[in-house]
Amino acid sequence: MRKGEQTRASIVAAALELAARDGLEGLTIGALAERMQMSKSGVFAHFGSREDLQIAVLKEYERRFVQEVLVPGLKAPRGLPRLRAILARWLDRTAIEAASGCIWISGATEYDDRPGAVREELVGTVRGWQRELSRAIRQAVETGELLPDLDVDELVFQLYGVILVLHHDGRLLNSPDALPRARRSVDRLIDSYRAGPAGDGPGQGARAGAESGSPPDRQLARAGG
Numbered sequence: 001m002r003k004g005e006q007t008r009a010s011i012v013a014a015a016l017e018l019a020a021r022d023g024l025e026g027l028t029i030g031a032l033a034e035r036m037q038m039s040k041s042g043v044f045a046h047f048g049s050r051e052d053l054q055i056a057v058l059k060e061y062e063r064r065f066v067q068e069v070l071v072p073g074l075k076a077p078r079g080l081p082r083l084r085a086i087l088a089r090w091l092d093r094t095a096i097e098a099a100s101g102c103i104w105i106s107g108a109t110e111y112d113d114r115p116g117a118v119r120e121e122l123v124g125t126v127r128g129w130q131r132e133l134s135r136a137i138r139q140a141v142e143t144g145e146l147l148p149d150l151d152v153d154e155l156v157f158q159l160y161g162v163i164l165v166l167h168h169d170g171r172l173l174n175s176p177d178a179l180p181r182a183r184r185s186v187d188r189l190i191d192s193y194r195a196g197p198a199g200d201g202p203g204q205g206a207r208a209g210a211e212s213g214s215p216p217d218r219q220l221a222r223a224g225g
Contacts, residue, residue, distance in 0.1 A: 008046045011036060012060045015053060020101035024054045024118065025110050054118045061103055062125045069093055070132055079143035080190070083136045087159065087186055094163050095179040098170030105167055130156055146193045158189055 014035050019027045029050060033040045047053040073086030094102065104126060111119040133156050140146040166182040169175040 004046075011038075011043060011046055012053075012056050015057045016060050016103070017100075019054075019057050019103050020097070020106075023106050023110055024057065024103060027054060027057065029053070051117055055121045058103065058107075058118070058121045058125060062128075065093070065129070073136075078139050080140045080145040083140045084190065086133070086136055087190075088183075090163065091166065091179065091182055091186065094166050095170055095182075098167050098178065101171075102167060105164065130160075133159070144195055146190075147195045150193050155189065155193060159186065162186055162189070 011032065015027055015032055018031060018035065022031075027050070029040050029043050032053075033043045036043060047056065069086060069089040073082060073089055076082040076085035097105075104122070107122045108126075111122055134152050137146065137150070137152050137155055141148060141150055141152075162182050162185045166178050169181075170178040
């Protein structure tokens with residue numbers, strides 16, 4: 001890697017740490033220059049604008065997410081083992097980010113009503129992750145481990161709910177039980193959709209109980225298999 005590329009990579013890494021703490025909107029060239037012990041013009045020379053810097057931070061976050069969550073998970077056998085491996089790593093990463101901050105979660109609050117290139121990049125990365133998650137779920141359906149009529153979008157929605165509560169309770173409430181509770185919740189969710197040997201497994205019973213009112217492309221796309 002050339003010196004200029006190394007400097008740019010170091011700036012983006014520092015910017016990611018600042019954005020996790022202060023949010024993408026809290027990211028400024030001045031604060032970054034002070035962190036890097038560089039002049040503002042020196043930092044600015046590597047990016048056309050503050051918006052370009054914010055987008056570069058989102059791309060770096062996505063790259064790290066792929067390497068830490070998706071790529072290792074893809075090494076597990078196709079089907080339920082792969083899905084569980086991906087979800088386990090996602091839970092672990094979220095628990096860590098409850099202390100340091102998650103720019104996907106904070107960014108959703110910052111850019112939910114703020115149009116522009118940064119919002120488009122954020123939405124694109126999140127949707128890319130949802131597609132990979134949906135792919136892993138569909139593969140578990142294809143292997144016969146999950147119910148054939150499973151609503152993939154519904155399960156993705158439910159899993160995201162667990163992740164958001166994990167981050168909320170871990171970060172805001174500082175709950176030591178947040179991660180184990182989230183793990184149990186994910187296990188129960190997956191088990192509720194399990195297919196039995198003749199289509200009459202625990203998943204159908206859990207789903208029937210729920211219905212009766214009883215408790216029951218991008219870097220990401222390229223990494224998917």
